[in-house]
Amino acid sequence: MASEPAQKVSKESAPKAPGLLRSSGVVGVMTMLSRVLGLVRDMVIARYFGAGAGADAFFVAFKIPNFLRRLFAEGAFSQAFVPVLSSYREKEAIGAVRQLVNAVAGSLGLVLLGVTLVAMLGSPVLTMVFAPGFIDEPEKFALASDMLRITFPYLLLISLTAFAGAILNSYDRFAVPAFTPVLLNLAMIGAAIFLSPLMETKVMALAWGVFIAGALQLFFQLPFLMRLGLLPRPRVDYRHEGVRRVLRLMAPALFGVSVSQINLLLDTVLASFLQTGSVSWLYYSDRLSELPLGVFGVAIGTVILPNLSRKHAAEAPDQFARTVDWAIRAVLLIGAPAALALAMLAEPLIATLFHYGEVTGRDVVMSAQSLRAYSAGLLAFMLIKVLAPGFFARQDTRTPVKIGVIAMVANMVFNLALVLPLAHAGLALATSLSAWLNATLLWRGLRREKAWQVQARWWRFLLQLLVANGALALVVFWLNSPVDQWLAMSGLQRAQQMGLLVVAGAAVYFLVLVLAGVRLRHFRLK
Incomplete structure (x- = not known):
């Protein structure tokens, strides 16, 4: 540091x-x-993969760590950690804030590492629990279990990423954490296009794409923590007062x-x-x-x-x-x-x-x-x-x-x-x-x-919304085409027609809001 x-x-x-x-x-x-x-x-x-057995297996293998990420990292942990960190920032010196960050990083990282190792060893059991319908299809079940061993470390990596993002958000540095998920998408697109042709089981490339994305997302945020002077030096300390407060808040927040x-x-x-x-x-x-x-x-x-x-x-x-x-x-x-x-x-x-x-x-x-x-x-x-x-x-x-x-x-x-x-x-x-x-x-x-x-003007605001949404519905209904015509269009034609619908609908909606008296200044707040 x-x-x-x-x-x-x-x-x-x-x-x-x-x-x-x-x-x-x-x-x-x-x-x-x-x-x-x-x-x-x-x-x-x-x-590349459609909606067949391979895609089903991957979506299950990805959904399990992704679910735990949303539940733990972006759900329980962030909602518990940010208020505690904000309280330290408001009331304590910077040294106390750093001690909190270090203690949480070490304590959180140790738990995540243990969970990840156990999950990788027991991936068939997790697949059985989260997708029991796959048991009667041995190939799909085995494929999902194999991919889960590769995707599950994403939980460890993305949880630490969420920890870093929570620190940045607490100091009003919102752009970097919000941009970070872009790296997941880029990694998976690259894996599907460039890595899948090299794999014996092509869909397995998506699992490796998830793993690579987790590492990229974590290391991307570290330089910004360094600029704040809050790059963690992990220290396991479950007796730290802030860690205990975070843990108490996390349990029900799950x-x-x-x-x-x-x-x-x-x-x-x-x-x-x-x-x-x-x-x-x-x-x-x-x-x-x-x-x-x-x-x-x-x-x-x-x-x-x-x-x-x-x-x-x-x-x-x-x-x-x-x-x-x-x-x-x-x-x-x-x-x-x-x-x-x-x-x-x-x-x-x-x-x-x-x-x-x-x-x-x-x-x-x-x-x-x-x-x-x-x-x-x-x-x-x-x-x-x-x-x-x-x-x-x-x-x-x-x-x-x-x-x-x-x-x-x-x-x-x-x-x-x-x-x-x-x-x-x-x-x-x-x-x-x-x-x-x-x-x-x-x-x-x-x-x-x-x-x-x-607060003031609530009924008027609801009426303005009702009128604007009614106008939006009329425009979309008028411009839309039957389903069979959409299926018969080329990709370019569908994109053009959808662009027309989106632009026309949004334009009418916001125009009616303006005519009804809604202004941008009504939504400015510190």
Whole structure:
């Protein structure tokens, strides 16, 4: 690490934090780049591997560490660590902050290393647990188990990456962590195109692409930590007061903000019993629904957590409530039209992005069914991302865990009720219904505790949204074409038609908002 004087970070020397709108915009732009490349990645995977047994096996092998990454690294750990780090930054000297970072790095790294080694040795058992439907197909089961040994170290690497990103976010350096996922997409695209021809089992190249991506993402962030003077010197110390606080907050947080990921994993388990292709159909539709969720919902949630944590540490409840209200309005502004567009353009979107190579017209139709079901819960998914930080910033993890358990049990009930009549689309719809239950209970809890209070002009804002979304629906309905025409178009024609729909719909939506009196200045907040 560089010397103390050259790298010292303090409240006095730190630059003034940018506004929430600007910070959300930076994260949104970076995340948009990542998501666009993610769609390119999925298009490449679809072209090279389709929706067959090999693709199903890879998606399971990737989903297990990716699920744990979202649950642990970006879910429980980040939501527990950022408030504690923000409290140290607000109240302690830089030396104490460094001691916290070092202790958490060593303690976290040791646990992750142990989990990774055990998982690699027991990959068949994990495959059996997470995809029991593969047991009756020995080749698919063996392939998924072999790939899991390669992909699981991604959990170790990406969790340390999330740790580094949490530090950067706490110091309002949002761009670097938001850009980092781009490296995953680039690595997997390169593996599919250049590495797969060299492999005896071509789909195995994707597993190696995941492993390479994890290493790239971690080492990319280290120089930026060095600039802050917070590059960790790992030290295992579970008795450190900050580490103990993080651990206490993490346990219930595992169920809180990440319950939607548990629901998605349950979908994969049940989908493994359905017809071949079901896992892939759910994957492609989930990826599309995650585009607006990641670009806007996650971006806003990422920005407000350290902001809310500092406001709580500074004992400013009115500013805290205004920030939560701002986040809810911002989510509604973007989430409502995004959900509407996904529902109305499900088949055209799937066809435009994935109807190439091995993906058939039937795959398009089946994926669109689950996409439409996911779109019903998109707004709820986004609200969860901004409501949960309202609890975690106040270091309250008990309330979200209770709500998470309720939502998870409800999701199981919905899954069992809907999987038989609606197959894979029923699993997606069950996830959406449980997300709405989760979001509603979080919202009610914040309101009851007065962490969110109704601000001015809410009814007028809702009416403005209703009118603008109505105009968007009319334009999309007028310009859209039947599904069979989309399937018959060339790739270029589909891209042109989709571009027209997106530009026309967005232009009408924002024009109506402006005419109704919505202005950018209404969403500026420190």
